[in-house]
Amino acid sequence: MHELSICQRIVKLIEAQVGERTVVGITLQIGGFAGVEISSLEYLFPFAAKNTVVQDAILTINHVTSKARCNDCQHVFSPQRRYDACPECEAYGFELLAGDELNLISVSC
Numbered sequence: 001m002h003e004l005s006i007c008q009r010i011v012k013l014i015e016a017q018v019g020e021r022t023v024v025g026i027t028l029q030i031g032g033f034a035g036v037e038i039s040s041l042e043y044l045f046p047f048a049a050k051n052t053v054v055q056d057a058i059l060t061i062n063h064v065t066s067k068a069r070c071n072d073c074q075h076v077f078s079p080q081r082r083y084d085a086c087p088e089c090e091a092y093g094f095e096l097l098a099g100d101e102l103n104l105i106s107v108s109c
């Protein structure tokens with residue numbers, strides 16, 4: 001499953017950073033356009049974290065609101081989907097400015 005492999009990548013990344021130390025908290029930043037189902041990620045994370053330094057960590061997910069600029073009228077808005085039309089001029093096609101983030105923000109030991 002997609003979200004499980006993301007969890008496993010995050011765990012590996014954290015292990016590489018902290019070594020043998022026990023992690024108590026992790027903060028992720030995820031945008032609505034990152035292609036990640038946050039509820040699945042939260043559900044699957046404990047499986048990926050099991051028997052690692054991350055297993056008792058509290059996972060916090062900061063959701064990033066999407067932001068895009070219309071290619072036609074330059075209006076900046078918050079699309080919910082890839083193919084949303086511009087609310088100003090109803091044109092399709094925008095440049096995504098924010099919302100595709102999938103970042104590890106902090107790890108506390």
Ligand SMILES: [Zn+2]
Pocket residue numbers: 070071072073074075086087088089090091
């Ligand atoms: Zn527009």
